[in-house]
Amino acid sequence: MSLQKFRAILGVMGATALTLAACAAPPAAAPAAPAAPAATEPAAPAQPTDPTGIVTREFAGSKLTLAAQTDQFVEAFRALIPKFEELSGIDVTMDELGYVDLRQKATADFVGKTANYDLITVDIVWSGEYGQNKWTVDLKPLIERDKAQLALDDILPVMWTLGSWGEGQWAYPLAGYANVLNYRTDLFEEAGVSVPKTLAELQEVATKLSRPDKGVWGIGLLGAKGPAVAQDFMAYVQQYGSSLLDENGKPAIDTEANLKALEGFKALFEAAPPDATGWWWGDRNDAFSSGKIAMMLNWSTAIKNHKNPDLNPFAEKIETAFSPLGTEAGKYGFGGWGIGINADSKNKEAAWMFIKWITSPPIQKEWVDNNGSPIRRSTLTDPELVKKYPWFPILLESYEKGDGDYRPRQPWYSKMEDVIGTEVNAYLVGQIDAKTALANMQKAALDIIK
């Protein structure tokens, strides 16, 4: 017997017992119940009002389980879930999971059809895999049905890449990340350099800022084998104006343009701490917070923490700018998370109500105030929020010129990422040369999509 059936039987038994208890005749000695409530009885507490008009109590008493990646937005979930529970009467349990755990547990849940999770946060690069396997619900019909509630025009176009694949929308936009440049104003002033706008300027400025004798390097980069270096390299390729796929979506990795991009990427490491070839996201953030690096290209979701004096002693000296681009064709890296409904969930409508509510315009303010990343134009242009988060205009433009496909959102992405992450790292540490790295990537990529 499945756990759900067991719970259902328990629930029925409990309900039956309560009904019987309620219907049972009172003991003879018991005083008669009053016919009507006394006029002096205190009034029931007022039901909280929903500013979105989305939440109903139709599913009160039901339960939702959310599998959430432990990114910054998990703080927003923590703050907002109790409010949703109060409004809807639905009990929402959030399972906070690291990236690898989330992927493994969610996949096991989908394949085993156990429906332990009703809602799952979906990384943009998982869209293809989820869509191909129909692991999550295609939200397009629901979006069409409820479009009056969704203020769809307000969601920035690039946000839809957080979950779209093929003809379907397998996750709803939840948290959009833009690749931006964070830098230390004091170190820039000291070196007499201005914010780089091109990749050539980035190289030049990073070199000028590097003062290993003082323990400060120009830039922090992700070099660790695996997803870390793969993500940074692919962002560099895109900013450079090149691509790893051709116009037909086939691997075109060992091109002259990508060779130049790879060599340029390695050259940047000359201005980074030597051990950056082994850095993950946390290592780079730590280096920035400890004053070891003067700038870094990073997801916008980290800005708020970097500007928090409790978390970063240089908070007052940190500014945000656009990512430098190599050519006019270069675009800003875009990524982030969508939220999907498990195709096997028994609570699809309740889960959809949760998604609609948490991504709605009135809730977005609280979402971003609690470290969530925005998805809506109205949020990014809200005067009150812009005053509080002055980097929002940079985010808005980065989103508008953002490309969510610089990391191929295809079912084979994880294999491709592994190959790129291994070969680029091998090149950075001098194990192979650039041409060999690109040739290896191309061969492996062709094998993967075969």
Place this chain on the structure above:
Amino acid sequence: MLGPVLAFVLAIALAPLLFSLFISLTDYRLTDPTQAKPFVGLGNYLKAFQDKAVLETLANTVVFTVGAVTSQVLLGLALALLMSGETPFMRTLRSLAIMPLALPPLVVGLVWKALYNPQFGPVAYYLKQIGLSVDRGFLGEFTTAMPAVLVIDLWQWTPLLMIIFLAGLKSLPTEMLEAAYVDGASRTQAFFYITLPMLLPVIFIGVLLRTMNAFKVFDIIFATTGGGPGNATSVLNFHIYKVGLTFFDMGYAAALANILLFMIGVCCAFYVVLLRRQRATEF
């Protein structure tokens, strides 16, 4: 009483093994929308021996195993001889020496990763003090990453061999040694002509145990290098983990796991034959 034991062995050992053998003959991928699991015969095994990543990880596994077992046997034997004395000091020293065995390999890996850290690790600090450049650190350079990982394994597992060898030394009859010394044999001669030959069965057991474990190394690699830099420390078991739990290619991962199992089985058979021959020559 045979029934429960048989049932236990079937459930715990044979059933998973048979299932693993079965899925290794199929193209079972969790990410396959059809979940068809088509039968591919030995296709996964043939693919493995043409897969560059597998061949690289296989070579790394052999290098790691040979390096780890050789260094640990030599050091373990030396420590066993040095610590064989029955003084209170030696007893205390032996107790301290086996402490690394009590730590989970994942914790050991993380501790050593911090020790090796080129920015704040003590190893880097002292190397800088004597004027040596650490740059990316031992774990970050493709030339030093494997030796650095081997040192971690050496630190953790040498005490196991030391204990095994020590037990062997304590169980050796003393009459032959005493007779040799009376006949004028030196300590070196006594060791090479009497102690070592008599200790060989114990050494074989130690080598067998460590070979089996070294072939399966995972935790230390996972915690320190993630198989990098490049593919310098990527071993077969780590690759199997990646194929199975990152790419979700369960059929191929099962085939790779069975190849690893077969290699360990061959090693075991080899040592067992050696052990039997050794015993045969004793009689």
